[in-house]
Amino acid sequence: MQTVSNTTVTKATSTPLFNRIMGVFHSLHCALDALQPLAALLARGYVAEAFFMSGLTKLRDWDITLALFQDEYKVPLLPTEVAAVMGTGGELVLPVLLVLGLGGRLGALGLSVVNLVAVLSLAEIAPAALQQHLTWGVLLAGLAVFGSGRWALDAWLVKVWPGLSR
Secondary structure, rough: OOOHHHHHHHHHHHOOHHHHHHHHHHHHHHHHHHHHOOOOOOOHOOOHHHHHHHHHHHHHHHHHHHHHHHHOEOOOOOHHHHHHHHHHHHHHHHHHHHHHHHHHHHHHHHHHHHHHHHHHHOOOOOOHHHHHHHHHHHHHHHHHHHHOOOOOOHHHHHHHHHHHHH
16 A cells, blocks of 8 residues: 555544543643642752752851862852852852742752852762752753743743733
8 A cells, every 4th residue: 555545544543442542641641731830849849948958058157168168169260259159149049039930940040050060169079969969950950941830930920911921
């Protein structure tokens, strides 16, 4: 058979088994779509908590933080004090934006930079710590690409002011 007419293809794909399989896939697709806002919220909260707690730890003893940035975290191109302020500020401000979903993509991209600098600036990093940074990086990349989800202030603001979505 060299050519197949549209009616032949339609009949071949309209079998009860095919329809049942497609119905299952459609149901699965809809269920996963319904879980997307929750998954995005959980990812935002998980990553935000890790970075925010790290920022709070740095604030508790600024002298130790400065010593860490001087001796352990070899941030290229920045003076120690500037790197400490920028790193700590990023760990405190960006997670709040991320968890609220307010400028969520900006928060995800900013924390991706903080995460990358943290990995690159350490002379030695334990395999478990590197795995944790990779996990955060993947979650942040997903949030940057796909957005914060429907349960985010960004989504609410677009509903209130539709002109923001341009």
